[in-house]
Amino acid sequence: MTAAEAPVLFGTAGRAAHITLNRPRAINALDHEMVRRIDAALTAWEHDPAVETVVVSGAGERGLCAGGDIRAVHDDARDGDGSAAAAFWRDEYRLNARIARYPKPYVALMDGIVMGGGVGVSAHGSVRVVTERSRVAMPETGIGFVPDVGGTYLLGLAPGELGTHLALTGAQIGAGDALLCGLADHYVPSAALPGLVADLADLPVHDALARHVQPPPQGELAARREWIDACYAAGTVEEIVRRLLGHGDPAAKEAAETLLTKSPTSLKVTLAALRRARRLGPLERVLDQEYRVSCACLRSPDLVEGIRAQVIDKDRDPHWSPRTLAEVSDADVEAFFAPLGDRELGLAAGAGSDGEVAW
Template sequence: MTDAVSTEPEVLIDKSGGLGRIVLNRPKAINALNHAMVRQIAAALAVWSGDDEVRAVVITGAGERGLCAGGDIVSIYHDAKDGGTGSREFWREEYILNAAIANYGKPYVAIMDGIVMGGGVGVSAHGSVRIVTERSMIGMPETGIGFVPDVGGTYLLARTPGELGTHIALTTARLSAGDAIACGFADHFIPSERIGQFLETLSTTTVQDALAQFTEPAPASELLAQQGWIDAAYSADRVTDIVARLRGSGIPEAEKAAEQVRSKSPTACAVTLKSLRRARQAGSLEEVLGDEFRVSVACLSSPDLVEGIRAQVVDKDRNPQWSPATIEEVDDAQVDAFFAPLGDLELGLTAPQKQH
């Protein structure tokens, strides 16, 4: 029996009813993505791209907890201490997959039910049909582990209304279904109890017809309702100024946000802010992924990534000792170094030419 459990495939790939089905299948780890899983998903998408029997692709997560809790950060922790080559190549293929999903020529239906974090956002929120439920909890938790939003996350965050994305990134705020739709991370709301029926219907009709039958109005976004104070504070260009504005606002939610930002890696917050500002100016997802790749590789040699993962998921003391310890101590040259070109190691993606 033990053998049967251990040999369970980490990704279930299936074709039926005109659908290419991808099921992330590590439920005990909330379907956290590793390198082998990324390769399997990419290979399936490549095959189905040229398969006329496949009308649409659907990605779901096994188990009750969610689509995907992110990348396998314990593996990254051990690899970073051993030089980081494996993590670098994992990210390379993961980001190439994120771009492939964004440019996929067939409907890519992502069921963003339950927990969808980090790398889980990367395999869902770039899709053409993104469905959330009342159970959805979506986020980019990177600054809490000394890392920076990646998988095209800074591209998505930079395109939210106003400064909502900056708030989400620096505080690691969780998005509800309503928040996700308001912020452009998702498109449609379907109650979780109807997802099974929706997928059955999808195998016998078009994506548009199935959506018309099952989508319902999304709950209101609590985050969008707070955009006033969020925009006022997070429009500053330095993390220290953002925190000062949050603290001086007299708004309890803003003061709480200030403490959340101060608890994250100071270096990661400063690099994240610069990443978001650069992503806002960028012309394509591919350009942003290239920037994110430089930053991710630089994080491997930053003390905060190993320390953040240690504190959150290895030792679980939840007490990271950041270096430097405060946002006031982070200097601009240190931040700029995260964006240094990688020479032959560059990601090198280019946006596809628009068809006229």
Template sequence: MTQNEDVLVSVRNGVGILTLNRPKAINSLNDAMVAGMSEALHAWADDDSVHTVLLTGAGERGLCAGGDVVALYHSAKAGGADARRFWFDEYLLNAYIGRYPKTYVALMDGIVMGGGVGVAAHGSVRVATDTTKMAMPEVGIGFIPDVGGTYLLSRAPGALGLHAALTGAPFSGADAIAMGFADHYVPHDQLADFAEAVVTDGVNKALAAYAIDPPASPLLAQRDWIDECYAGDTVADIVAALRAHGAGPAAEAADLIATRSPIALAVTLEAVRRAAKLETLEDVLCEEYRTSCASVKSHDFVEGIRAQLVDKDRNPQWDPASIAAVTPADVEAYFVPAEPDLTFQEENK
């Protein structure tokens, strides 16, 4: 297997261990990491001596903060070819994890955002902790939730997924379980012992020994106003309903949405609603590949990353500048076929 310092690959006692290893960047995914994970997973799928996969992240800050968006920014400015290639390979990996033939345990500790959700939340055993800080924050950089995120968001109870998608706000490990992004809850200070138990005793015994009932989900407790306010047809309708709800969390959500890219918001609303009607993760990833390829050509993707992560002035100049200025044609342009489109026909043979 190819050696790759950005993702460490090892096998212990029948457990294939993948460690995302860019701790200074909160293990943000690059091409080499996607390739390394994919190569290892395909090799282990046919290896009878490996029965379980364990995904973890190096360092103290989190499993994975997402894709390396600064690299995507530079690609976008140069025409986007590298970004499209990265997403193509990344989404193939996300889908493969979703249908992986062996137990796939993801330790979703600390920051798990964007691409981090993609390599973790489609696994078969997804473990959150009291430090989990999960999010699909793409609208803040003029991008659209991807990596199968709209598949999960569209299947969360009520409108919780739309709330997470349009605000981009982080949610807790308890929220992640309530929303269908995670399955089990292990206290952060016992996670290392849990991981060791997976290797020595197997997944079921490890869960029995260390998993506990999660605390109540704060988001689930707010479902009444969330379901009511996010029922609107358009982003403008949703924001108006949030404002009308009065002070408190609804007003805070409206304030947050007001800082996001208007076109990204409108496309995200449509993408989550389309994803709800698509049957498989692969179908959704194909649609997300189209919105990603459209994003890389957009003004807001480059401008959003510039403002948040390059110049860091936190003052993006969105175009269109307001939700009211976004047209249906603007939104529809994000869903046209990519050239080439993502397809899973070869993968599934």
């Protein structure tokens, strides 16, 4: 493998260090090796006085990152003992927490597709830039999984019940809605990104941004807040679906129909995880919870089946088990949150200060 073929490229330009996710044919999907390399680079740059800013971007034209390497997770859950997937998540979630606490400006260029693990390596950063091409989503319920990489933390902080809507439906949002939901900070047209990157080599982040930030395009969610907040405030997924179907807005009915295509188990566990995340406090505690849930998903038939249907065979016809929401009991949901004993992620135990970054 040549340096240019490496799955992550690293370099510096002036005062800025650069991380470029470099698997463009896979829309830069993250694997374990990439996570470890990024973490090592962040360690080196944290202690390098010549590096004042870290910039993360994706190679190719399609996006920053489409998520984690779920084919590998599928194969480990189906044919292995799940230990490889659990080890990947352990390091990935630790990286997510590290990004959130990084002591230098961490500028994420969220151009194009930014989903799942891509959200994890960008939306926890201190400077998050979206463009007119941004498509941001946590689509895990469609593959029999649950939003992770701190996704339940981020979506739990979104206004009203917008985060619940995004977590359950897996809906993709553009720049305006990413800003509304707190998943991004600034809008820069994609054509201006090269200029922003060039200026970050010479200028403090604030001054570089001032040259390129523009008012964002209008999103769609603000106009839908009334029915989203009313319907998703319900205590159960069944009641959420009932309210959506009965509301009268065609978009609400469409959301209900979308929910009914997702894994019933994933929907119920996701709702519980999101509600609990809002009460847990710091990101580290939420990541500890997500690790429990993710490891439990490895034992659920829906994860293997969901990835098979969406990514392996691409027949888009998953056969969920249980098949309906009514068949998923409270005890079934509670099992996903069971303590892991000596296998816990344990981030909360080692968390430091509030992690404010001054720059």
